[in-house]
Amino acid sequence: MEDTITKPRTPWIAAAISFLATGLGQLYNGQWQKALLFFAAELLAGVGILLNMGTFQSMLLGISALLIINIAFAAEAYIAARKLYDYTLKPVNKMWVYVVFLVVTAAISGSLDSFLKDKSYETFKIPSSSMLDTLRPGDHLMAERLAIGEPIERGDIVIFTTPDSDKNFIKRVVALPGETIEIADKTVFINGRELEEPYAQFTKDDYEADRDTLTSRQLEDDQFFLMGDNRDESYDSRFVGAIPRKAIIGRALYIYFPGGKEERGWFSRFGIPVQ
Numbered sequence: 001m002e003d004t005i006t007k008p009r010t011p012w013i014a015a016a017i018s019f020l021a022t023g024l025g026q027l028y029n030g031q032w033q034k035a036l037l038f039f040a041a042e043l044l045a046g047v048g049i050l051l052n053m054g055t056f057q058s059m060l061l062g063i064s065a066l067l068i069i070n071i072a073f074a075a076e077a078y079i080a081a082r083k084l085y086d087y088t089l090k091p092v093n094k095m096w097v098y099v100v101f102l103v104v105t106a107a108i109s110g111s112l113d114s115f116l117k118d119k120s121y122e123t124f125k126i127p128s129s130s131m132l133d134t135l136r137p138g139d140h141l142m143a144e145r146l147a148i149g150e151p152i153e154r155g156d157i158v159i160f161t162t163p164d165s166d167k168n169f170i171k172r173v174v175a176l177p178g179e180t181i182e183i184a185d186k187t188v189f190i191n192g193r194e195l196e197e198p199y200a201q202f203t204k205d206d207y208e209a210d211r212d213t214l215t216s217r218q219l220e221d222d223q224f225f226l227m228g229d230n231r232d233e234s235y236d237s238r239f240v241g242a243i244p245r246k247a248i249i250g251r252a253l254y255i256y257f258p259g260g261k262e263e264r265g266w267f268s269r270f271g272i273p274v275q
Contacts, residue, residue: 005089009081017098018074021105024098025077030090038073039105045069047112053121053142056254056271120145122250124159124168126259130228130235131157131170134199134274135252138259141274143250152176152224152248157274159250160226160243170252171236172199175225177245183214183238186231204232214238224248 009029018025022042023035049062091097126139134157135141143159152158156173175181180191186202188195211232219225223242228234237243258269 006086007089009084009087011078011081014081015074015078018077019070021102022070022073023105024101025074026080027092027098027101029077029080029084030087030092031080032092035101038076042066042069042073043109043112046109047116050113050116051120054144054253056142056256059142059256060271121253123256124170124250124252126170129233130230131172132230132233133201134172134229135170135255136259136263139255139269140257140259141255142253144253145250146248148246152245152251155275157252158224158226158248159252160248162240162243162247168249171226171228171234173224174227174237175219175242177219177221177223179225180216180218181214181225182216183212186212188227189216199229200231201229202232203230211238222246 014025014028016025017028021039023037023039026032026035026038045066049066053059053062121142121144124141124143126135126137126141129137146152146158152173154173154176157170158173159168159170161168174188174195174197175190182189182192185207188197219242222245224245225237225242227236227238252274254271254273255269256271258266260266
């Protein structure tokens, strides 16, 4: 008959490793069914949160809920471990089992997060001043991923890529497919009518032909003309041309963490919509 080994469970260990991977504390306590159940529950909760981050309030609510779930599961592992003072080790109580559980759950979570990122929301950080004063360097914003066919409107602030760079860029939609755009002395005209742009700012008094003028041109059926709000400091469609729809990957929603902590009004910019 195989010898049995009795070894009490240590409550603080059960709680601590629960934060490494949901369910690991329960596995340490020999409750492998509960371990799988708790991991599945957190996974479902995470999916729900990732798919419902369209507003700053919903993002905060989701993160808070996930934190509460993790604390509750760790507390459950702690309380259960306190009762296992004469615990007999089970086949699951081996280091290699813990490692496999940790690796597998991390891989599943990472794969799901990567899959959903292309279908839900993604975070971006503003690297430059080209979108001042709407967006400031260091701003962290939430954007919704845009599938091909989703409508884009004038005034939307979008994230896009260019063929000659692997970086993401962010600009405002100024002209839509099929429209005619012209720029005369820094003033934008769409189909011959001046475009009202209260968001645009100009920081230089000098004149540069490539920057401040654009001969009238009509966009193709899948093209958008994008420009930075900080017109004198933005490298945009005036220089790289119109952007095809397939290159536009997301639309900015809100600032979840503002840049420029030293600036006045920094705290008030938490959660403000990008518009």
